[in-house]
Amino acid sequence: MKFAIAMLSIVAIASIIGTVIKQSEPYNNYLIQFGQFWFHIFESFDLYNIYQASWFLVILLFLVVSTSLCVSRNTPKILKSIVNFQGGLQPESLKKFKNYHEIEVKKSLAAIAKKIEANGFKIKKNTKSDLLIAKKGSLQKLGYIFTHLAIVVISIGGLLDGNMFFKFQQSIGSKVVETRNLKFSEVPLKSQLDKNNFSYRATLLLNETEQNNKALVRIKDGYLVQHLPFDIKLDKFHIEHYSTGQPKSFLSDLTITKDGKKYQETISVNKPFSMDGITIYQSDFQDGGSKINLSLISLFDQFKPISIQSQIFKQNEYKEGKNDYVFEFDDFREFNIFQIEDGNKLKTKNIGPSVVYKFRNNSGQALEYQTYQNPIPQNDKFFFMSGMRQDLQSEFRFLRIPADNDLSMDGYKNFVSNIRIKDNINKSVDELTKRSSSLVNAESKENFKNNTKEIYQIFLESGYSGIAKYIEDNVPEDQQEIIAESYIKIIYFISELLNQDLMNANLIPQDFIQDALNAYSDSFFYGPSPFLMLNDYEKIYASGLQLTKDPGKIWVYLGSLFLVLGIFCMIYVQEIRLWVIEKSKNKFAIAFASNRDHIDFENYCIDLVNKLKK
Amino acid sequence: MIINLSFIISIVSIVALGLYRFTAFMDYYEMGILVLGGIGFIWLGFFWHTFKKIFLSVVALSGLSIFLFNDDLQAQNADFFLKYFLSSQSLIMWMTFFFPLSLLSYLTFNIKNNQFSGNVATNFSLIAIVSGFSGLMVRWYESYLISVDVGHIPISNLYEVFVLFCLITGLIYIYYEGKANVKSLGVFVLLIINAAVAFILWYTFSKNADSIQPLVPALQSYWMKIHVPSNFIGYGAFSISAMIALAYILKNYGFFKKSLPSNHVMEDLMYKSIAIGFIFFTIATILGAVWAAEAWGGYWSWDPKETWALIVWLNYAAWLHLRLVKGLRGNVLAWWSLVGLIITTFAFVGVNLFLSGLHSYGEL
Numbered sequence: 001m002k003f004a005i006a007m008l009s010i011v012a013i014a015s016i017i018g019t020v021i022k023q024s025e026p027y028n029n030y031l032i033q034f035g036q037f038w039f040h041i042f043e044s045f046d047l048y049n050i051y052q053a054s055w056f057l058v059i060l061l062f063l064v065v066s067t068s069l070c071v072s073r074n075t076p077k078i079l080k081s082i083v084n085f086q087g088g089l090q091p092e093s094l095k096k097f098k099n100y101h102e103i104e105v106k107k108s109l110a111a112i113a114k115k116i117e118a119n120g121f122k123i124k125k126n127t128k129s130d131l132l133i134a135k136k137g138s139l140q141k142l143g144y145i146f147t148h149l150a151i152v153v154i155s156i157g158g159l160l161d162g163n164m165f166f167k168f169q170q171s172i173g174s175k176v177v178e179t180r181n182l183k184f185s186e187v188p189l190k191s192q193l194d195k196n197n198f199s200y201r202a203t204l205l206l207n208e209t210e211q212n213n214k215a216l217v218r219i220k221d222g223y224l225v226q227h228l229p230f231d232i233k234l235d236k237f238h239i240e241h242y243s244t245g246q247p248k249s250f251l252s253d254l255t256i257t258k259d260g261k262k263y264q265e266t267i268s269v270n271k272p273f274s275m276d277g278i279t280i281y282q283s284d285f286q287d288g289g290s291k292i293n294l295s296l297i298s299l300f301d302q303f304k305p306i307s308i309q310s311q312i313f314k315q316n317e318y319k320e321g322k323n324d325y326v327f328e329f330d331d332f333r334e335f336n337i338f339q340i341e342d343g344n345k346l347k348t349k350n351i352g353p354s355v356v357y358k359f360r361n362n363s364g365q366a367l368e369y370q371t372y373q374n375p376i377p378q379n380d381k382f383f384f385m386s387g388m389r390q391d392l393q394s395e396f397r398f399l400r401i402p403a404d405n406d407l408s409m410d411g412y413k414n415f416v417s418n419i420r421i422k423d424n425i426n427k428s429v430d431e432l433t434k435r436s437s438s439l440v441n442a443e444s445k446e447n448f449k450n451n452t453k454e455i456y457q458i459f460l461e462s463g464y465s466g467i468a469k470y471i472e473d474n475v476p477e478d479q480q481e482i483i484a485e486s487y488i489k490i491i492y493f494i495s496e497l498l499n500q501d502l503m504n505a506n507l508i509p510q511d512f513i514q515d516a517l518n519a520y521s522d523s524f525f526y527g528p529s530p531f532l533m534l535n536d537y538e539k540i541y542a543s544g545l546q547l548t549k550d551p552g553k554i555w556v557y558l559g560s561l562f563l564v565l566g567i568f569c570m571i572y573v574q575e576i577r578l579w580v581i582e583k584s585k586n587k588f589a590i591a592f593a594s595n596r597d598h599i600d601f602e603n604y605c606i607d608l609v610n611k612l613k614k
Numbered sequence: 615m616i617i618n619l620s621f622i623i624s625i626v627s628i629v630a631l632g633l634y635r636f637t638a639f640m641d642y643y644e645m646g647i648l649v650l651g652g653i654g655f656i657w658l659g660f661f662w663h664t665f666k667k668i669f670l671s672v673v674a675l676s677g678l679s680i681f682l683f684n685d686d687l688q689a690q691n692a693d694f695f696l697k698y699f700l701s702s703q704s705l706i707m708w709m710t711f712f713f714p715l716s717l718l719s720y721l722t723f724n725i726k727n728n729q730f731s732g733n734v735a736t737n738f739s740l741i742a743i744v745s746g747f748s749g750l751m752v753r754w755y756e757s758y759l760i761s762v763d764v765g766h767i768p769i770s771n772l773y774e775v776f777v778l779f780c781l782i783t784g785l786i787y788i789y790y791e792g793k794a795n796v797k798s799l800g801v802f803v804l805l806i807i808n809a810a811v812a813f814i815l816w817y818t819f820s821k822n823a824d825s826i827q828p829l830v831p832a833l834q835s836y837w838m839k840i841h842v843p844s845n846f847i848g849y850g851a852f853s854i855s856a857m858i859a860l861a862y863i864l865k866n867y868g869f870f871k872k873s874l875p876s877n878h879v880m881e882d883l884m885y886k887s888i889a890i891g892f893i894f895f896t897i898a899t900i901l902g903a904v905w906a907a908e909a910w911g912g913y914w915s916w917d918p919k920e921t922w923a924l925i926v927w928l929n930y931a932a933w934l935h936l937r938l939v940k941g942l943r944g945n946v947l948a949w950w951s952l953v954g955l956i957i958t959t960f961a962f963v964g965v966n967l968f969l970s971g972l973h974s975y976g977e978l
């Protein structure tokens with residue numbers, strides 16, 4: 001018992017560790033998280049896959065053995081005590097019982113025995129003495145057998161479905177875990193599992209219209225290939241949505257071919273399909289190589305879009321001047337569900353498709369981008385959004401290009417070309433100079449003009465950060481703030497003059513100029529990628545299936561049933577023994593005993609005694 | 615007599631109505647749950663009389679509310695009674711109003727030993743329980759008014775299960791109070807209920823958590839209807855035993871010596887609530903495994919929530935062993951059950967807060 005408790009404590013502690021350290025991540029993540037030193041120490045204890053660790057399994061085995069021993073040791077005793085009555089009490093010793101009563105009724109011992117029997121007791125027959133022995137609630141003791149046997153059965157069921165057999169094969173060297181990234185057909189035989197394998201939990205990722213008869217079993221940082229007794233083809237994957245846009249259901253239409261026979265089945269989350277002891281679950285989905293049609297828009301040049309066709313998981317070359325780049329398209333999401341503020345309430349909304357891609361230069365460095373197709377509402381305005389990040393750990397920083405009144409990008413396109421037209425810039429600066437009443441003589445006017453042109457040019461070439469740098473280098477510290485403010489005003493004023501046509505034609509919403517200036521300035525941080533407009537697409541899904549073969553499950557369920565029954569018996573059935581002796585005519589002494597003392601028990605005894613009195 | 619009759623009639627007619635009118639919304643399992651649930655409630659009513667009154671009050675309140683709604687969700691802004699009393703949000707707010715009042719009255723009872731405030735406290739708790747359960751019932755109905763495919767039983771996110779926790783804990787306590795006459799423990803049990811109430815209020819006002827959201831695909835299963843309630847009977851019962859343990863420990867340090875029940879009674883109640891909790895928690899964990907086998911492709915995946923359920927289970931199994939096998943009593947078990955509450959709380963909320971896993975609902 002002590003041993004069992006010690007083992008149980010270890011299981012509990014190991015389990016806790018397993019919930020604190022996220023299990024079965026790629027090993028690289030652990031290396032980053034813990035550093036070289038601890039990574040290897042933790043690895044040697046299998047802390048990344050604790051529940052599959054050999055030492056953990058050994059402890060579980062010990063528990064099974066110790067509980068089995070406990071059951072086998074106790075069961076004969078218990079069975080005996082269920083069959084046997086404890087007799088042999090001396091009438092005198094009854095008095096020593098905690099629950100001892102004496103009553104006086106005009107009844108025979110036999111009549112009392114009848115009454116006791118009517119209350120669910122079994123009476124020991126053919127006793128020679130005038131001692132009446134009775135008991136009830138033997139189920140309580142059976143409860144012990146039920147629960148503890150249940151634990152053994154559950155553990156064995158669980159071990160059956162674990163990968164013990166593979167571990168054995170691995171230890172004698174007949175199987176090895178594959179860690180290289182190989183095609184299924186190239187995986188060596190030693191890392192393949194027969195289709196008659198006893199139990200497994202394998203995953204299979206199928207693109208739409210793809211077919212396969214092998215699945216993947218993940219083990220630690222590697223995998224094994226599991227042969228299946230049938231072919232599975234994904235005909236179509238679909239997502240059903242609620243009216244708010246949130247996903248309601250993920251479904252895969254499958255065709256399963258076995259021995260030339262075809263079975264068509266649709267599975268979804270919570271609705272798996274079973275065949276030949278293998279159950280197929282909907283467990284995951286991702287992009288399966290959607291086709292996309294894009295326009296690339298350079299953010300600084302005159303917006304001559306280049307159009308390209310591509311596909312997710314494909315790469316496209318891109319030349320810009322002397323530089324070679326590659327687009328690597330990683331993901332396409334048709335639905336992006338966000339909580340959007342609407343008034344002062346949060347509303348769930350689908351904001352439409354997005355593309356995730358990397359933009360890699362010829363020395364191999366890459367930036368990651370996520371670009372949304374549709375303009376996204378923010379405080380009654382709409383923006384084309386594209387996020388960029390340097391590495392996977394950091395958050396996306398978004399470039400927000402304001403949409404015009406037609407929700408198109410044309411407004412911004414015109415804006416960017418307007419603010420660069422040399423003649424108009426000069427005219428605007430003249431206009432600005434004219435309006436500045438504080439400039440009196442010709443020289444100060446000329447100075448102002450030159451200065452303004454310079455500032456504006458800096459903005460065109462490097463955005464607000466260029467202005468900030470210019471101020472830092474040229475303006476005394478105590479005036480920087482005021483000067484900065486006036487520069488920003490100047491830039492705004494000129495841009496507004498330059499975009500009169502847009503404003504007059506009512507093409508752009510309020511605040512557009514300000515938002516567009518911000519977007520223009522932010523473009524300098526956006527990185528080398530052109531802005532990407534998604535024109536149209538054909539969504540192709542890949543569905544992640546899980547294939548489970550778990551012959552131990554039935555034992556686990558059976559054990560669970562016994563466990564519940566057993567606990568119920570043990571806790572809610574009270575074993576009671578009682579003795580009655582006729583002390584003299586119509587005078588009886590009654591003693592009760594139970595292996596548990598509850599308050600209820602005392603009350604029960606008093607109740608029963610009162611019944612006997614009647 | 616009238617109560618018995620209306621109790622049975624209302625249960626039978628609710629079950630019949632469900633089977634007859636809402637057949638299209640249920641699969642066979644759900645019909646089974648409905649029928650068995652009805653039988654279970656009838657049994658519970660005859661096992662414990664107060665339950666009948668609570669049940670009938672809930673039926674009356676939610677029936678009235680549904681009548682006033684008249685299948686129009688906008689009615690909750692237009693109708694005075696719905697707006698302030700009978701919409702699910704208001705009913706749950708009334709629950710969060712009466713539980714603190716009940717706590718104060720129990721406290722008065724303990725300090726002044728004033729029988730009147732004791733009775734008031736019990737009634738406040740009953741009012742809170744009735745409005746809370748009615749709130750959940752109406753919320754269930756409202757979810758279908760949002761859209762038929764959004765409709766679902768309101769035990770699907772952290773907000774809803776916290777309400778459920780308050781109600782079940784309250785219900786179990788009221789039962790023990792009536793049976794063992796232990797009003798002086800009320801203040802302790804109400805302490806933990808009000809901690810949950812505080813959380814509900816914070817969650818409602820700072821996170822807008824009370825809005826009804828549609829179910830994610832993983833939760834769309836009849837299993838939820840039995841797995842979650844049995845889990846919360848477990849959590850509720852464990853919490854009660856921990857709060858009794860707190861009273862027990864305080865008493866042994868000399869506090870509330872006069873008002874608290876005898877050690878023997880408190881030990882017994884601690885045992886009883888752990889026992890009932892243990893049964894339901896075992897069932898809940900098993901049902902969880904069966905559900906996981908259907909939804910995730912394996913009955914046991916060592917997901918953090920599963921693992922912590924196992925730890926909670928082992929902890930109380932050890933507690934029961936100590937009491938039943940070793941015959942242990944007293945302070946050790948009391949402390950143990952108090953520590954058990956920390957473990958249980960972590961399994962209930964901590965896992966959602968700090969660990970990620972397949973049980974992804976209810977993040978903060």
Ligand code: HEM
Nearest residue numbers: 001004063067070074144147151567570931934935938939
């Ligand atoms: C499901 C919850 C459990 C309950 C309610 C429970 C209850 C009990 C009870 C009442 C006894 C005493 C039996 C008697 O002598 O009459 C006992 C003994 C014992 N239990 Fe459990 N038990 C449970 C789970 C476990 C578990 C998980 C283990 C460990 C794997 C375990 C191991 C033992 C051992 C080793 C004994 C002592 C046997 C001996 O040496 O006499 N039990 N248990």
